Amino acid sequence: MNKLLSLVTFIICFGFTVEHKEFIERQGQVTFFSYTSVENIQATNNQVLSLFNPTTSEIAVSILMRAFVFKKSLMHEHFNESYIESDLYPKATFNGSIIDFDPDQKETQTRIIKGDFTLKDRTKPIEIKAKITRTDIGYTIEGSLDVLIDDYSINVPSLLSPNISKKIEVSFNFNYAPYEE
């Protein structure tokens, strides 16, 4: 009985540790583009935080909106003040999982990531096509998606609507390393 109990405990403990083998990215890159005939807007954020669990293939991302860097300082101000309102909504988040992900596959796999993207407190289910590659220490996930500004109540005055695209192209690149709690 005692042996059985210790075996069960061992299995649970072992399962517990395997289950929570997580990977972290603290300096993930997210870039967005808005192309219009009037002007192009581009910004990059190099401080994106993400956790990835290959066992459950679950991914969580947190994007600090103020950390987007623009070439033009006025764009940074307008982005935070007038469009994203980063004082009210400081972060955008994503929580989802990779469909049919094989954690042991050595080659790059192209998979769909399904989950919920939250921006300005509006949550929408999204699907992202992403490439997942195993590295020596962890995983690399990169991909891109289109975000419709109307979905997240980003209001552009009609006078300025030619300047900002309705569809924002977002691309990301995360390099995960093992996460020590």
Place this chain on the structure above:
Amino acid sequence: MKSKCIVFFLFLSISTYIKAQSLLDKISNVETESREYVMSTFKGTRISIGHSIETRKKNTLEISFMSRYWNVPEETSDSFIADRMCTRFGLDYGISDKLTVGFGTGNPNGIFDGYFKYRLMQQRADNKGSLFGITLLQTGTYRSRNILGIEKRDSFGDKLAFTTQVLIARKFTRNFSLQISPTFVHRTSSRFDIDDHNQFAIGFSPRYKVSNHVSFVSEYYYVANPLESIDTYGAFVLGVNWEVSKLLLQFKMTNNQIFTEDAFITQTGQNFNFRDGNFYFGFHATYHIQL
């Protein structure tokens, strides 16, 4: 044995509980707090007529056109729209994120002015640390033409004036900001002995943002030791600021016509009302260029 079983099931329940915590919840534990400062206490480098605590970012240039329009009392007028107008063209340049310089001149006053403005302290966004933003302003002006006859006009050195301001502002809510501006004005000469060369004043400037692009502003300046040779009143403004992409448009109703601090703070010769001669309509347009 029974107690062991209970402990075992307790352990099981704890492990399932930990598992239930999503990765997104976990991520918030990992996040580190970074030091953040309040952005956009005001939108432009001028609240309406006076300077705000805002400086321009490094390598940005602003071209500004300022104007005032007014009517002259007791005159049968056939002027188009307004009897008189007054303008200033200016350039403002951000040397660094904290230091902005600017100069300007206009007609028909013929005042040449220059300033530098240094952001000393920024308000923190998390209500820890500094509760206010503080910016220092130093201006210098040269009057190439006689306007009110306050100063002597014998030599170049007589026609100068300097204004020093400590601009203190706080963004109380995302819409409401208030600036208090202790001011020291020094004129290099006075035509009348009763006028002091040095004057002290304080400005109060609230702003209320009504939408993401439009805000209402007001300014009032109180002078502690006003000029004795002429009657002066506190400068007052009611205005609307409208931001259209790279263009900042500022509309205002005020009681003064001159754009430089030393002139409108200490030498406003009429009180604010809607009569001809007292009422000035102002329009500023500022265009922002990233170099």
